[in-house]
Structure formats: structure tokens, C-alpha cells
Amino acid sequence: MKYEQLPNYSSGNVSQDLQILERLLMMNGYFPIYAHLTRRDLDIPVVRVIIPRLEMMPVLDTFSNFNKGQFKNYLKITEV
Structure with missing residues (x-):
């Protein structure tokens, strides 16, 4: 599927867009967890x-904590 074929749910209002996104996620079994960090x-x-x-x-850098199996899976999903 091409990017242009994806549905556009943008309403022009950030708050409404976030509510739509949250509703779509929850309808598909994904439940967001929020952390207030202000x-x-x-x-x-x-x-x-x-x-x-x-x-x-996470971004892979010298501080990343990956074991060899996780890194192998990462390489599989990033293959072009």
C-alpha cells in the first residue's frame, strides 16, 4: 500500500486528532499508557x-543494551 492510499484522519485540530488516534488504537486492542513529565x-x-x-x-549506539538475539532480529526487520 502506498502512503497516498492511507486514510487521512487529520481534522486540523491537534487535540481532536489525538482523540481520534487514541480511539483508533483502543478499537484495535492497543491501550496507551500516559506519563506526565512536566x-x-x-x-x-x-x-x-x-x-x-x-x-x-531504541537508537542503537554504544550505550544500547541489546543481546545478540535482539540485534539479529533488528537486522532482519531493517533489511531492505
Whole structure:
């Protein structure tokens, strides 16, 4: 399927778009977990959302904690 063929759920309103996304995820059995990370001293709203079973692989660098099996699977899914 090409990118252009994917449905566009954008409403032009970020809050509504997030509600639509959350509803679509939950309808498909994915339940977001929210962590409020705003620091009072900075007063910048920050939220981290984790969706179990949809986590992305972390960036691989010298500090990554991967075993050989995980790295082998990573290489399989990134093959072009």
C-alpha cells in the first residue's frame, strides 16, 4: 500500500486528532499508557505515551543494551 492510499484522519485540530488516534488504537486492542513529565520549574507541558506492543526499537549506539538475539532480529526487520 502506498502512503497516498492511507486514510487521512487529520481534522486540523491537534487535540481532536489525538482523540481520534487514541480511539483508533483502543478499537484495535492497543491501550496507551500516559506519563506526565512536566517539570514545574520549566512549566513546559511534556507527556510520554507508551503503547504496549508498538514500542519502537531504541537508537542503537554504544550505550544500547541489546543481546545478540535482539540485534539479529533488528537486522532482519531493517533489511531492505
